[in-house]
Amino acid sequence: MGRQINLKSSGEVQKMLEANQIVAATLAMLTDKIKPGLTTLQLDMWAEDFARQQGAVPAFKGYRGFPGSLCVSINEEVVHGIPSERVVLKDGDILSIDFGIKFKGFYGDSAVTLPVGSISANKQKLIDVTKQSLELAIDQVRVGNRINDLSRAVQKYVEGHGFSVVRQFVGHGIGSQLHEAPEIPNYERKQRTPRLVAGMALAIEPMVNVGTYDVEVLKDGWTVLTADRKPSAHFEHTVVVTEGEPLVLSRLLN
Numbered sequence: 001m002g003r004q005i006n007l008k009s010s011g012e013v014q015k016m017l018e019a020n021q022i023v024a025a026t027l028a029m030l031t032d033k034i035k036p037g038l039t040t041l042q043l044d045m046w047a048e049d050f051a052r053q054q055g056a057v058p059a060f061k062g063y064r065g066f067p068g069s070l071c072v073s074i075n076e077e078v079v080h081g082i083p084s085e086r087v088v089l090k091d092g093d094i095l096s097i098d099f100g101i102k103f104k105g106f107y108g109d110s111a112v113t114l115p116v117g118s119i120s121a122n123k124q125k126l127i128d129v130t131k132q133s134l135e136l137a138i139d140q141v142r143v144g145n146r147i148n149d150l151s152r153a154v155q156k157y158v159e160g161h162g163f164s165v166v167r168q169f170v171g172h173g174i175g176s177q178l179h180e181a182p183e184i185p186n187y188e189r190k191q192r193t194p195r196l197v198a199g200m201a202l203a204i205e206p207m208v209n210v211g212t213y214d215v216e217v218l219k220d221g222w223t224v225l226t227a228d229r230k231p232s233a234h235f236e237h238t239v240v241v242t243e244g245e246p247l248v249l250s251r252l253l254n
């Protein structure tokens with residue numbers, strides 16, 4: 001039996017929009033700064049300061065003991081990399097940054113993968129395919145569709161381009177909790193999955209590997225990396241189901 005899916009009122013969606021716009025602005029700020037030579041701890045400090053200036057509280061810091069505000073995952077690291085003064089960005093790296101905050105009682109959560117300097121064609125393809133797979137999942141966020149429709153959209157597109165989707169980590173509902181029901185896998189399941197209803201808020205987050213979908217967790221207890229050490233990318237948006245078009249709360253408004 002799945003846990004209860006919390007539907008959000010329009011007032012709650014408005015607060016979630018504010019929270020997610022702070023996340024989006026933070027990621028945009030970091031995107032402008034990324035360059036070789038920076039440490040991942042510097043990025044973490046910029047993200048935390050920026051969010052706190054707007055009255056938001058970093059959501060990941062202290063979550064089950066995670067030490068940073070920002071997850072920073074380089075190349076073969078999939079998700080949950082720990083910011084460090086010893087990790088320096090190099091030309092040719094790809095960097096996934098995942099940021100979450102709490103604001104007015106509600107969470108925002110979004111992630112992007114960015115090039116550091118000049119990257120290989122295959123890393124660029126990985127970024128492009130992962131980003132597009134998220135857009136295709138968002139296109140499926142319609143009343144009456146099921147979670148499997150999102151999952152299938154990601155898997156079909158990713159595998160059609162010769163890459164694989166991570167099985168061990170999935171997207172999630174979001175709201176007054178960072179992680180709520182339902183789970184949102186990036187692969188289709190052979191079971192009936194929840195039907196989408198207006199007011200559901202979903203953090204959709206494809207994690208895409210160049211090689212095997214198998215992952216391992218480092219001895220630090222957090223950093224997830226590909227089993228074959230080939231690169232991985234990650235994009236995430238927080239999206240609300242409406243009677244019409246999907247509402248992408250973490251897409252930066254002007």
Ligand code: MG
Nearest residue numbers: 098109110236
């Ligand atoms: Mg996230």
Ligand code: MG
Nearest residue numbers: 109203205236
């Ligand atoms: Mg998430």
